[in-house]
Amino acid sequence: MPSLARWKARCRALLYRDALDRDFDRELSSWVDELAAREEARGTAPQEARRRAIQATGGLDRVRDRVRDVRPRWFLDGVLSDVAYAARSLRRAPGLVLAIVVTLALGIGANTAVYSIVHTLLLQPPPYRAPERLVFLLAKMGAAGSSRAMLAGPEVVDFQRGLTKLESLAAIRPASVALTGDGDPEQLRVAQVSWNLFDVLGVSAARGRTFAAEDGAPSPAPPVLISWPFFQRRFGADPSAIGRRIVLNDTPVTVLGVLPPEFRLRFRAETGIPDEPQVFQSFPEDLSRTHRLLRYYHVVGRLAPGATIDDAARDVESISAELARIHPFYTVGNHTFYLVPLLADTTQAVRPMLLALLGGVVLVLIASCVNVAGLLLARAVARRREVATLVALGADRRRLSCQFVAEGLIVAAAGAIAGLVTGFAALRAIVALRPPGLDRLAQATIDTPILLVVVAIACVWGALFALAPLTESRRLSVATGLQSLSPANGRLRYRSRSILVIAQVALGTALIVTASLLVRTMDALHRVDTGFETDARALTFRLSLPPSRYSTSVEVNAFSRELEVRLAALPGVERVGAISHLPFDTLGNWSSKYFPEGPGQDLSVARLADTRAVTPSTLQTLGIQLVEGRWFTEDDDRDSRHVVVVDERLAARTWPGRSAVGQRIHVPFLIDRQVHTTWALVVGVVKHMRYRTPDAEVQEQLYFPFRQNLRNPMGYVLRTSMDPSAIGADVRRVVASLDPLLPTYEMAPLDLYVARALSARRFTAVLIASFAFLALALAGVGLAGLIAYSVASRHREFGIRLALGATPARVRRKVLTEGLLLVIAGIGLGLLGAGIAARGIRTLLFGVAPSDPTSYLGAVLILAVTGVAASWWPARRAMRVNPVQALRSE
């Protein structure tokens, strides 16, 4: 069959190409032999006969070529030979290829890493079903001064009952319990949740089951679900763990199921809800019976099918109105409720940082592409002669394009591969070195679509600019190409490359300004007066006293006093203190409503203050600055009168012009697990402490003595004379000696919390600074390359100048001026761009304005110096030109 024979011929042509060539050689020589023999028979001399026979064929090579053309070939055949040719010609310019590959590697690598990070932190949806249908229900307390507050138990129940546009609503609050029993006592991160939380989120158990309605009944020992990593670590992934009872806070509870491995909560950091709680427990309390004024529930809901968020918002408003009707204090306190979409809310904190990084890295990619374009254009000029010769010899222009494209693609592919490897390594490095507050980065991996997009960009770019030599040849006539480079065409090439260099300088300027602004922000943040000592060597840890063994304040206080005494006695410990929330803590904030004595003052118009419970020694341990009055002493305990200390802001706001000391203030106290709101005496005023974020003064502040107002957990701070981590083991021993079943957890140096507070900004600053250096390096290389090329192409011109009496210094100055002009143009453009970029990152800046002159001047200086440095070497070569040689050449 013809088709079969054709296929066989094709295969043979591909596999036995050399053999077929040899075969035909023999066939051709037998033809020549025969014709030569006939010629000889006619009487011609053998050599002449042979010559005539060969001449009659019209050229042996020609015949061979024509037969080869006719041979059946695959498309691949042509492509393979183009690639081989391209590879050979690239091997002749190793420096150029290396420069292009390195440039692409850096640009693509940086981009791949950052896109992956942005994707993970910003774009990747949380592991819930249809997360775009989820919303948060929040409260706004106008009179009290809070725009974002949690809900109280009865409010949650009211909304659960009343909402129609939300199909379900669930509450969450973070907690911490001690796991005892087999194995070491361990403090666990717990999320206490409504039984229907997992229905709201649309998550089912990987093993066992999630909560059912009956599990939600209030109980002293509600059942739990455990996380997958915890299941693996503590239970060895043993399926018999389901249904087993574990002891949490001395209470046995049943494990109902295990959640899937990829499940995690992704709430805002300030909620204090951890990303990966180890245990989820149904609420032990009945939410409808809790106090309407105690709000510590975070509420998430799912929109009903077909309902929009606006529908649900109207629903919420109508229920709020209903509540205001029943409880007048909602109206008086200007207390309302609202919804926010979950997706937008959870990413809001990181969005400015990620967008800044994205902007920076895109600039780096543009700088890389510009550099590559410049390099390929330079190569195009160098190969003018070669191309013109090939065209003159009859090379098919289409084949030439194919070969140039092949070159471009090979280089781009090499660059892309190098880029992906670099990106992978960079991502690993970033994840490994990630700052403490950005733990979510650990989940960043390179995403396949990102890969493909980036590789595609590189290949298209490379192929495009690889075609540059060909556009050249179209304009050239063969004659011009074969002669020396005419100035006219050289100038055109020079102009396009100089535009590229200006662009690179501009990009470098913009990035350096941005980086400088961010670095100065970090500096300003470090120098903020936080109101307490953050640079002392200090170790922190937490203890959570389970109510089962510490049910009364007497027991708690006794433990606390004894612990502080024993810890202070440890060698290396200078001071010990305890505070409910460590500085820059990850625990959710605690705020209390307060109001002073006076007409019209009651709970409904009370304002909120950030509240902390402290032990007396905390003043010196944390270096808190007392402004007036006194701090707490051991005499302020359960049996003495209630006292508080306030901060300057609260004092100034509540009792303007008077001393706050001696005034009375109405605040809630938690005594023996019951909340009592009562009058307390203000005994002291302290400087405002920036313990939530370093860059903003947030709220008025209030301090309770721990002895009077119990909190769980408590954070202990130990000022040490040596490295904090060295005494960790001793601390654990001391705690265990008082109570062997009490886990010491979250032990960390105080520095960690401070670092965490600044981490997002520092991360951004470091990365943008790296991008800036990268762009600077690319700009320098690009400029140096361009000036060098310019000098090389004007070899003759410099020779003439020098011969006519110009001093070498003048020639050098001319070249330097050339370079500087480009740099100045680039800087000008760059400063414009920098202004726009600076405005864009305004939210990240602190203590420095977007128009900070130092940063801009600094960038100008750096780029000017780089420009001079980059032009220096080619300028020196210009002045070293030997006039005689230059005039003689070409």
Added chain:
Amino acid sequence: MAQTTLLQGTLDLLILRTLALGPLHGVGIADRIAQVTRGTFDIKAGSLFPALHRLEGEGWIAGAWGETRSGRRARLYKLTTAGRRQLAEEKKTWARVSLAIQQVLEM
């Protein structure tokens, strides 16, 4: 005689027809055609070999090394069954084409 005016398809037809009478090597084919057309078609190596190899690639002729009558080693081509069918096709086409040309010339 001007070689280049001979269409590629026509050369194929001539070669196939020549080989219909029996296997021949390259020189033999060129000789036979020159002989029969009394020198009108003097086919050179640069035209013949590409044509031969193309026809071989299509599977219409098959080549194998062998010996010529004069004892020389040469590649002998013979017509295949598919080649025979193709020859018949090309003959028909040629008849149609030449008739058409004739009609135009006589109009």
